[in-house]
Amino acid sequence: MAHIGSVIDGKYEILKLIGRGGMSKVYLAMDKRLNKQWAVKEIEKRARDKNNEVIIQSAIAEANMIKRLDHPSLPRIVDIIDDIKVIYVIMDYIEGEPLNKIIEEYGAQPQEVVIEWAKQLCEVLEYLHTSKPSIIYRDMKPANIMLKPDGNLKLIDFGIAREYKEQNLADTVSLGTKGYAAPEQFGGKGQTDPRTDIYCLGVTLYHLVTGHNPSEPPYELYPIRQWNPQLSGGLEKIIQKCTQLNPEDRFQSCAELLYALDHYEEADDLYREKQKAKLRNFSFVTGAAVLFLSLGIFGQAMAAHTNNTDYENTIQLAEKSSSPSGKIDYYLTAIDIKPLEDAAYLGLIDAFKLDANFTVEEEKQLKTKMNPHLRELRKTAEYSNLAFEIGKAYWYYYDYGRTEQNDNQITRITSSIQWFEDAVAYVPEGMKYLDMAKIYRDIGKFNRDITLHIVEASDKGEYQPYWENIKELLAIVDENPDESEIVMLELYKLAMYSMESYARKFKSDGVEESDIRSVYEAVKQSTQEVAVTTDRTEEIKEEVIGRFGTTEKAIDNAYRN
Structure with a gap:
């Protein structure tokens, strides 16, 4: 039977109980090999439901049923472990x-x-x-x-x-x-x-x-x-x-x-x-159209002018506000005035990032304003850039799941995928951020899917393109002298984590030792050169520096003859 701190099958360390039903218990567990969280469903073999049927058969049937399904709105099952007294079903831990x-x-x-x-x-x-x-x-x-x-x-x-x-x-x-x-x-x-x-x-x-x-x-x-x-x-x-x-x-x-x-x-x-009224009044409207045409155009023009003025004034008030909460309130008001304009959304995202945190509450504020208009927004020329900026906000600043003990980098990266997918899908011709959006998207998909590929032994060939994406993103960020310290350090952290975790996999997929060592030395030097101005970036910098030794050792071990 599982308990806090126990390890299932030598791999899954039980962290806490997250659910309980008449048929089973569900735990949050950490995969010690892959540093990934899973949900572990424990079902007692002797348990019986109210219909006096042995429920273990239905539990295994449920697991096998889900295992053959493949849909983004369904959980994945990656392992079924038959222990002496219980069955453990290892499945996606769904955050939310x-x-x-x-x-x-x-x-x-x-x-x-x-x-x-x-x-x-x-x-x-x-x-x-x-x-x-x-x-x-x-x-x-x-x-x-x-x-x-x-x-x-x-x-x-x-x-x-x-x-x-x-x-x-x-x-x-x-x-x-x-x-x-x-x-x-x-x-x-x-x-x-x-x-x-x-x-x-x-x-x-x-x-x-x-x-x-x-x-x-x-x-x-x-x-x-x-x-x-x-x-x-x-x-x-x-x-x-x-x-x-x-x-x-x-x-x-x-x-x-x-x-x-x-x-x-x-x-x-x-x-x-309204449709019936349109038919009844067609003749009248046709006759009156000429008379009221000029008045209608004038009235529409005045209304549009007033709307534009209100929107622009509210944006200006947001920009001049000295407090983040004041900025946020003004930008939310501006979105209500013109929900299909991107300026207020972009300002709102920047306001959310002022404290280097994009919180769950701020996420709800954004989605409450955006979701009702999302279909129409996607038809605008500016939507792709807006989706790109929202994706970066998730990637670097999202705080869901972050604790003193748990860095949520993978959660942030995978939560950004849908926005980078939208940025790519709706991009107008010739936009300079297209390649960068594709890189962010593909790195996110790798981190979302690699655990399942490993469990299914289908991960060969996944690491080389991931490595190229990491290198390309590093090059883009390093070429921008105005890039923020948090963006640089989070990327350096991801690079160090990837080299430490996947050095052997990179080698097996054809990454040369000279290539990985060159990136390692470049990231090491760049990290040391970043001037930090906040407590959070100082913590990230120290964390990255603290990984230098283990990353170098992982490379040594992977490429040892």
Whole structure:
């Protein structure tokens, strides 16, 4: 049995208990070989669930089910260890917060954000449903959805998922969470199928957008506008259709539901009324158009002028503010005035970095302003540069998971990937930062994926391109005399860590000894030359210098004949 400080299979050191259920315990563990955190799920072999079935078989089935899946919104399983009394399942440790905790703390979530989440969940459910054989998740609820630091969702806990069998008339047991579960999940009411997950997703959206828990009184799903009249009638109709008692009356697939979510405004009563009004008033509008054209143009011009003036004045107030909090408040106000302009976002990011920390709370502020407009922002010419700057803020300053004992560099690097991917995907022609964005992205992907490649023995060939990216990023930073001390030192730290950890792998992938020693000496000299001005950069510099000896020894050992 695991306990704090114990080591599983000689590799996974148990750090703390992070979850407990009727069927298992979940621990946070550190892989001593790879210096990477994993979640370790411990299941007792003699444990029995309330249906008196031996649960170890379902736990192994769950692990094997996930192991063959490959989707960014699903956790990865990398190891299954059969001990004498327990089974250990080693899987991704997912950093973030479950959506039920977010609702408890912040209440109902903004409609636009919930719709974006719904689309992500539709996509992962569609992936499960179209797998061969089809997988029915059956336990969609906010507690089983993790919001990661990068804003994406992960679906967790496959404890009651099942493979769909066409010949089955009904499920053998009743499984699910009351309040969220579809009627057919209660024994004898038919077999669960993809429409079961659509019901559960509809109830989950109801909870997220209203803040009212369906597992608590009044135990009834009212139209969402009864709780908040400002919500969309189109979204209300979608949720009502998802949660019909008869599966035949629901959306028949997640693809169909996703289409409805993409066009939810068109199902809105107000939208339809506007369309009818346009047809009724067409003749009148045509006749009056000439008369009011000049007045309309004048009014629009004045409104735009006022809007521009307010925006520019607020930006100026932010720039002149002497306190970081004052700057942040002004930039947030400016974003409300013109949410598709990049200047206020860029100023906000710079304000966040003033204390050399990009906090989780600041991340929430940024995403609350940005997410509702993200699709439109991506259509602007300036978005790529904005995504690039946000990516760098995550890479160098993000403080999620940082403690006195734990440096969160890998967390920062992997959290930045999506932003550098956007910077590359939406870049206009000829932008000078394109190559740098690709390097940041690829280094992030390497650090995200290399552990799994090692476990699967598929890492050969991954190290040479990673090494070239490290060298190229070092060269770019060293060529910029105005680069900040924290950027230089964080990069030197990454280079030292990589040489120390992967010297043997670099050699096996063809990196010459002279090449790695040249980089080592250059980084060593550059580190010593950095003039530090803050306590944090002084700590980083001392940490890098403290690694000189172990890094050189790792190189010596790797290239010893």
